[in-house]
Amino acid sequence: MRRSRFYPLWILIIASFAASGCWDAKDIDRRTFVMGVAFDLSDTEDQLVMTIEVPVLTSFATQTHRIADTRAFVAATTGTSVAQMAARIETRTWREMFFGHTQCIILGEDLARESILPIIDFFDRNPRIDRRLALFVAQGKADEVLHIKNPLQPLVSVHLNQILNTLTNTTRVVKRNFQDNLRDLESNGDTVLPRVRSTDTELTIAGGALIKDYKFIAWLGENETRAVAFLYNRISGGVLTVNLEDILYTYAIRSASTDIKPVLKDGQLTFRINVKTEGEIIEAFYRGPGGAIEFDIPGIQSKLNQEITDEILHLLTKLQDLRTDPIGFDRLVYRHYPKFWNQHKENWKEQAWPQAKFEVTADFNIRRTGILKEVTIYERQG
Amino acid sequence: MSARDKLLTQEVPVIIINMIYGIGTITLPSLLARSAGPDGIIAYLAAVAVYIIGTVLIILLVQRFPNHGLADYSPMLLGTVPGFAVNLLFTLYLIFLVSAVMRAFAEVTKFFLLPRTPIEAIMLSMLFTTSILARNGLQPIARACQIILYVFFIPFLVIPLFVSVFDTGEFLPLFQEKPAVIAKAAYNSIFSLTGVEIMLVLGSHSENSKRLMRPALIGVAIVLTMILIAVVLAFGSLSVDQTAKLTDPLFEMIKYVPVPYSILERIDISFYTVWIAATYSTLVIGLFTASHHVAEIFKLDNGKGFVFPLAAVVYFLALIPKNENEVLAFNIMLGAAWLALTFGLVPLLLVLSKIRNPKGAKKQMQQPQKKNRKANP
Structure with missing residues (x-):
């Protein structure tokens, strides 16, 4: 086939259309990057308050910022649904709300008591959500x-997420x-x-927060949460401290695993839970008279075993x-005893x-x- | 047949993998989990068994008539008019298949990547680019598919990252659903596996059609294993309940992978790229096969001239479904059509080729094709 001499021209014309952008072109400064979002109950007819945290990008771009410079913009609005509130905030910032980098969702205590389902539906349904974000319940607002x-x-949102992910x-x-x-x-609706x-x-x-x-429905204390x-x-990771003969031993967990196995015998359902950890003693804290003594490793291990067993x-x-x-536990029963x-x-x-x-x-x-x-213990001389 | 139109033996699996791996893979885990729960894996394996039998039947038929496509031997075995009707139906099937892939691609692209871009623009740009390659013949397509094949394996590099979120318990309990439920789930998933039927047209271009079985089965085995890995990862990482709920679980699964030190925080974006490449190759092969089959029906030298008209038909057909539920229903119908083709028409032609044994015709068939019959210029 003989090619037209205008062939390169056609290519250029087509390429100019293809390369000139698309309907979805969106400059970065035309987006509101929501890093964190908080929800509370409202006293108004709108029922809900949504608060978002947005980074002020220009303050991050410059290397000469001062601590006093505003780094985050926090805005709030009321509404009856998450999408509605997001749309209301958009009208104030003229930028499109973007949840793709959202690090955390915080639910107020009162709102969580009513139900968290309507709130999380919006995020579960949103294709741009990063599913590794963290969900919190705030004590109070x-x-x-x-x-x-x-x-x-x-x-704050980044801070929250980092604390959660680096808590060792x-x-x-x-x-x-x-x-x-x-x-x-x-x-099963619980978590x-x-x-x-x-x-x-x-x-x-x-x-x-027990859901x-x-x-x-209830707060779990810190020891209860550790059992969870x-x-x-x-x-x-993390540390556990046990008291053995008035010496506080701090055990640092280096690895841990839990195996849960349901056993059904004569109609009685029993869950066998086995916790295994490895770690090291990082501190022996002692107050009072004494002397240098050997570590009672079996004794410390036994005490740690007892403490975690009791907590669980x-x-x-x-x-x-x-x-x-x-x-x-219901999933385990379903899997092993359908x-x-x-x-x-x-x-x-x-x-x-309960049985x-x-x-x-x-x-x-x-x-x-x-x-x-x-364990070195100072003993007063003379 | 010129060297340009020949399909090398090592290119056969490449073409099959590129044809099968694509849009259906994204929705398959959800379809299986919704239909059969943890038994979705069993349903998939059942579908695989059916598919391999279907592949064997198709390749056996291709081997009966080396150097000739379906359009050549179906009128001979069935008679001119029924043969022509069958060829026409097969053309329609290919066009509908390409349309289904096109529409599903456009739906997902619009939803995840280009929400404001009109679906017409997404489809036109994709059809235009695929048509250009489809017009260039079999060998360029095979070469392009070889390059794209490497891209398919990139997502599998992140499998080690799934270790911490993978729960083997999600696959229990097995065999809890009734056989009918598992069979229905397998039936629903057939669309995601369709593609090997292109060998009815392209098989005759293989450099050694008589030895097509091995490369074809290797291609099918590789791609079905890749899809199985994707399904297993979705079930084990997202949970069966979540997989059933999501429309496109593979994309969500990628967002859940814990990436160390936030390297590639939005790793899902790279997966869209792979998926677009996979759909592109499926569309190219589908368009080429359809146009070439039409050319063979009308005894034309090549199907180059049919590519753009068929692309236009594909475009309008792809616009018909009103929403994604209609797209899904249409896909399941195509799965049924695949079953009818593979376990209805293909065995019929095989039996007829044995019973009727048109000696003269068979002799003629086993001779090399006419020199001027080309897949492409």
Whole structure:
């Protein structure tokens, strides 16, 4: 075929159309990057308050900023649904709201007591959401968390997410993301969300909010939350302190795993829970007279085993009393005993779950005691 | 047949993988989880078994008539008019298949990537680019598919990242659904696997049609394994309940992967690229096969001239479904058409080729094609 001499011209014309952008071209300065979003109940007819935290991008772009410079913009509006409130904020900022980089969603305590389902639906449905974001319940008002002024942390949302994801010094929080929560909630409506508390300049993540049928029903203390973390198999570090003969031994967890197995015998459902951890003693804290003594490794291990076993049993009893199953024991029964599950699935939380028994064992293994082999105790001379 | 139109033996699996791997893979885990729960894996394996049998039947038929396509031997076995009707139906099937892929691609692209771009613009740009390659013949398509094939394996590099979020318990309990439910789930998933039937047209271009079985089965085995891995990852990481709820679970699954140190925070974007490449190759092969089949029906040298008209037909057909539910229903109908083609027409032609044994015709068929019959110029 003989090619036209205008062939390159046609290519140029077509390319000019193809390369000139599309309907969806959106400059970065025309988007509102919502880093964090908080929801509370409102006293107005609109029922809900949505507060968003948006980074002031120009302040991040310059290298000469001062601490006093505004790094985040916090805006709030009221409405009856999340989409409606997002649209209302858009009319004030003229920029399109973009949730693709959202790091955290914080739900106020009062709102969570009513139901968290309507709030999370918007985010679950949004294709641009990063499913690794974190869902929190605030003790008190959620918007207060986004209003704290910490000079070291310009963006509260990023700060919150980083705390949750780098928490290695404590096991007293459940480190799970939005997708993990959805997995629990869509299974039986129950889960445990991390609790966040704030002052004017600081925020703390510790403890948990127990969600039953998508409603917040009770706070879990920090030890209870640690038991939840063990049962979720989400312990990646942290410390535990036990008292043995008036010496406080601090054990740093280096690895941990939990195995839960349901056993059905003569109609009685029992869950065998085995916790295994490895770690080292990082401190022996002692006050009072004494001398240099050898580490009682079996004794410390036994005490650690006992403490975690008691914590887990205490938590499970509480969950049974509250008729809630955030750990997902029901899924284990369904997987291993589908016939039993089919007989009891209608009344699992109310009847079968409270009657379940538990056999909890813990196996703490102390690999090292730091670089010291003894507990050194100062003994007054003369 | 010129060297340009020959399909090398090693290119056969490449073409099959490129044809099958594409739009259907994205929605398949959801379809399986919704239809059969954890037994979705069993349903998929059942569909795979059916598909491999279908592949064997198709290749057996191709091997009966080396150097000739369906358009050549169907009138001979069925009679001129029924043969012509069958060829016409097969052309329609190919056009509808390409239309379904086109529409599904446009729907997902519009929803995830280009929400404001009119669906017509998405489809036209894709059809235009695919038509250009489809017009250039089989060998350029095979070469392009070889390059695209490497891209398909990129997503599998992130499999180690799934270890921390993968729950093997999600696959339990198995065999809880009734066989009828599992069979229906397998039936629903057939559309996601369609593609090997192109060998009825392209098989005759293989450099050694007599030995087509091995490369074809290798291609099918590779692509079905890739799809199985995708389904298993979706079930194990997202959970069966979540997978059932999501329309496009593979895209959501990628967003959930814990990426260390926030490297490639939006890793999902790279997956869209792979997926667009996969759909592109499916459309190119589909358009080429359809146009070439039409050319063979009318005893023309090549199907180059039919590519743009068929692309126009595909465009208008793809606009017909009003929403994604209609697209899904249409896809399931195409799965049924594939079953009718593979387990109805193909065995019929195989049996007829044995019974009627048109000796003269068979002899003629087994001779090399006329020199002036080309796939493309």
